[in-house]
Amino acid sequence: MTAINSKLSTGKKDVSLFLQKLWEPFSVSPMLGWLIGVLIAVLLEYTVGLYVARMLGLPKIPVLFGVLIMLETPILFPSAVLYVLIIFIIPIALIARFTAPLTNTLAGKLIDVQPWLAVLVHLGLFYAALHLWAEINDYRVLVVRLTLISIILTLSLNVVNGYMGEFSCSHPGFMALGAYGASVFTLFLFVDDRTFGEALLPAQLGFLMFPLGLVFGGAIAALGALIIAIPSFRTRGDYLAIISLAFMFIVKSLIENLEFVGGPRGLGGQPDWANLPTVFAWTVICIWVTNNFVKSTFGKALNAVRDDEVAADAMTVNTRQTKMVAFLFAAFWAGVAGGLFAHVLRYVNPGSFGLQKLAEILAMLYFGGLNSVVGSIVGAVSFNLVSEALRPLEILKWIIIPVIFILVMIFRPTGLIAFTELNVINIIRPKNKAAVPQNVEVSQ
Amino acid sequence: MRKVSISLLVMLLFAIGLSACGAAAPGASTNTIKIGINAPLTGDIPKVGEGTKYAAEMWLEDIDAAGGLEVGGEKYDVELVIEDNEAKAESATAVTTKLISQDEILVMVGPQSSKQAVPAGEVANNQKTPMVSPWSTNPNTTLDRPFVFRTPFLDPFQGPVLANFATEEFGFTKAAVLYDVASDYPKGLAEFFKSGWEELHGEGSVVAYESFTTNDTDFSAQLTKIKDSGAEFLFAPQYYNEVALIVQQARELGWEGPILGSDSWGSAELMSLCGDACKGLFFSTHYAAAGATGATKEFIDRYNEKYGYVPDDVGALTWDTMLLIQKAIQDCGTITGDIAQDRQCVRDAMAQIKDFEGITGSMTFTEEGDPVKCAVIVKISDAGEFEFYKQVCPE
Incomplete structure (x- = not known):
């Protein structure tokens, strides 16, 4: 028994040693290098991708790195792997490795000039790569947009369920309020439609005003949150969960009975304004604001409330106000996500915001990890990708996904990446040996 | 380090070898017509997705045999590209986009429920791909969308048909309605x-207009009101699981009058849930399984033999949808291989179809892509079978 155990553990060690060795040459590459690599790889796909795919016997460019092919036509899977290797992994690795000296200097200089400038440059590179990558296929664009919206949702729920430590179930309700709020705003003002009659303002103005519509949707969601927060914050734990669950059903019934927004028939015909750049921009703003929010004094107060409300109160934290603000903040972002969701699908109906949606959001949150901005992003992205990839399995998919969740809960009870802070400068700083000690000193 | 590079090299060679096999395998040939099936195989209404899938596979068997x-x-x-849309609106849209842009299908069948068909129709229409929904009855699915069609009749037709039937058949003048306010279709x-x-019958002839919410199981309050209102019959356009509860509770409360239903009653499950209470009742639907003749009977028998149950209306409607698509493709005349051109051609052929004889009746498409077709009134026989009673056609 012990022999097997030791063998197993050496096997494990071998793998991690191997991975470590594999990673070693790349540890000097900064994020800038990786992003340039990704951008070039995407350009490569854009120009010669189809040609390479055809040479490998693939009918088309593998749409999500071959994860769809894996289950649909397994015989083509090796070709897809090879394709990903040729177009993505090898070029990215080579560029990241061999431009490291250059990109390290560049990254260092950028941060020295202005940290926010450096962040913007990185974001710009990332977006350029994402846009080019998605451009190839409409399916990619849609998956990316839905995934980004999931990120906003998961992140906003993390503020309540993670940082505040309550279990709220009303997120689909807030999302519905935001979706209907933003839809009514755009349909009423800018679109000639059957429900609200003629547009009041020219449609050209509409796209510029779209952010206002999303904020309006978010505000309505926050108003809903205020209504539920006043009575329910007298309770904690399970009771809050039940009240918030009830709120979700109330919102759903309310919309079903409101004739002017279409009732159960739903509301359609939203203009196609939630394109990729818009959704991306909102996601970035959401990540930035939420990250600052949870790292601020306020965020720490929130954590104090989570850990021990009485103690936090004794330490002069205004617990009621803290909880209220955090709850409204989360509801606002859920509302924005709902508004984007409505304009991506260009149709909403109350049936979309039920228990199934709640289960999905909760799954993404707990899969990624509580109390962590990175965790929420990882959770939302991986859940969406796995969900798309396993679609061909039909009913088996709903056995495999729960099994994955149970495994995650057993081996990492707090989720994949929990209780970590997102430090943007740390991610984009130069990784060469000369720079490391310097930066450590600076941060200390 | 050397070991690592060698193993990497071996893996790479292995992949190349395998990919050569892949390349040799039959890829997408130009002689293949791809038809996408966008169905809720998991989620709230898996039985509906299953009916669609089975009927489509049966159709493919015929094609392959020929x-x-x-x-x-x-x-x-x-080739049928069958994708699961999980009965969710966003998944239906994602599946539609995938089928159109990735799998390059010629025509799409589905989605079924309106909450998915409305947003999916938007995508299909924007991408200029013909889509035929075999189940959605929401007018918005096809409205202002030249590329979107459907095979069931619409609610604005079915409602008056039932009103006429109750008037002519029983001579009733006072009606009661019990429906689910939270669900689109009822x-x-x-x-x-x-x-x-x-x-x-004039204003106020609907003497009781009572509603409930999805997943309610106790209707005694509404039914008591209906009983006291003096209505002569009850109309309950509900799904089969709720119908069983409504009928049983109405009988327990002493309601004697007939109860009328709509096409959502037409499921094989109804009789096992409702039992004797439902016998002798009427509902309108797309086709009658018991006592069917000709092609309809042939389809039902084949389906029953293969999958072990009498197909629901969604199965029959999908069967008609598949035949309709087949006719549209054949009417189109040539498949050029230019997918955009072929889709346009199939769409035009579909809009031209007149008096198509399907197992759920004869169909002609309106400009909106909705069929003009007859409804069937079915009586539930004492043996628990859905017997043909009467056919009602639009004037």
């Missing part, structure tokens, strides 16, 4: 029935 689909004198292989149908009934 050696392919003959278009303009040439035989084409047909609510719409209840409204159309009400307006149709009031047109015949």
Whole structure:
């Protein structure tokens, strides 16, 4: 028994040693290098991708790195792997490795000039790569947009369920309020439609005003949150969960009975304004604001409330106000996500915001990890990708996904990446040996 | 380090070898026609997705047995790309986009429920791909969308049909309606029935118009009101699981009058849930399984033999949808291989179809892509079978 155990553990060690060795040459590459690599790889796909795919016997460019092919036509899977290797992994690795000296200097200089400038440059590179990558296929664009919206949702729920430590179930309700709020705003003002009659303002103005519509949707969601927060914050734990669950059903019934927004028939015909750049921009703003929010004094107060409300109160934290603000903040972002969701699908109906949606959001949150901005992003992205990839399995998919969740809960009870802070400068700083000690000193 | 590089190299070679096999395997040939099936195989209504899938696979068997689909004198292989939309609106949209842009299908069948068909229709229409929904009855699915069609009749037709039937058959003048206010289909149908009934018998002839919410199981309050209202019959445009509860509870409360239903009653499950209480009741639907003749009987028997149960209306409607698509493709005449051109051609051919004889009746498409077709009134026999009673056609 012990022999097997030791063998197993050496096997494990071998793998991690191997991975470590594999990673070693790349540890000097900064994020800038990786992003340039990704951008070039995407350009490569854009120009010669189809040609390479055809040479490998693939009918088309593998749409999500071959994860769809894996289950649909397994015989083509090796070709897809090879394709990903040729177009993505090898070029990215080579560029990241061999431009490291250059990109390290560049990254260092950028941060020295202005940290926010450096962040913007990185974001710009990332977006350029994402846009080019998605451009190839409409399916990619849609998956990316839905995934980004999931990120906003998961992140906003993390503020309540993670940082505040309550279990709220009303997120689909807030999302519905935001979706209907933003839809009514755009349909009423800018679109000639059957429900609200003629547009009041020219449609050209509409796209510029779209952010206002999303904020309006978010505000309505926050108003809903205020209504539920006043009575329910007298309770904690399970009771809050039940009240918030009830709120979700109330919102759903309310919309079903409101004739002017279409009732159960739903509301359609939203203009196609939630394109990729818009959704991306909102996601970035959401990540930035939420990250600052949870790292601020306020965020720490929130954590104090989570850990021990009485103690936090004794330490002069205004617990009621803290909880209220955090709850409204989360509801606002859920509302924005709902508004984007409505304009991506260009149709909403109350049936979309039920228990199934709640289960999905909760799954993404707990899969990624509580109390962590990175965790929420990882959770939302991986859940969406796995969900798309396993679609061909039909009913088996709903056995495999729960099994994955149970495994995650057993081996990492707090989720994949929990209780970590997102430090943007740390991610984009130069990784060469000369720079490391310097930066450590600076941060200390 | 050397070991690592060697193992990497071996893996790479292995992958190349395998990919050579892959390349040799039959890829997408130009002689294949791809038809996408966008169905809720998991989620709230898996039985509906299953009915669609089975009917489509049965159709494919026929095509394969004939050696392919003959278009303009040439035989084409047909491939069904079946995707699960989880009964969610966003998944239905994602699946539609994937089928159109990735799998390059010629025509899409589905999605079924309106909450998915409305947003999916938007995508299909924008991408200029013909889509035929075999189940959605929401007018918005096809409205202003030249590329979107459907095979079931619409609620604005079915509501008045039932109103006429109750008037002519029983001579009733006072009606009661019980419906689910939170669900798209029953609510719409209840409204159309009400307006149709009031047109015949004047304002206030619907003496009780009661509602409940999805997943309610106790209807005694509403049923007592209906009983006291003096209504002569009850109209309940509900799904089969709720129908069983409503009928049983109405009988327990002493309601004697007939209960009328809509096409959502037409499921094999109804009789096992409802039992004797439902015998002798009427509902309108797309086709009658018991006592069917000709092609309808042939389809039912084949389906029953293969999958072990009598197909629901969604199965029959999908079967008609598949035949309709087949006819549209054949009418189109040539498959050029230019997918955009072929889709346009199939769409145009579909809009031209007149008096198509399907197992759920004869169909002609309106400009909106909705069929003009007859409804069937079915009586539930004492043996628990859905017997053909009467056919009602639009004037």
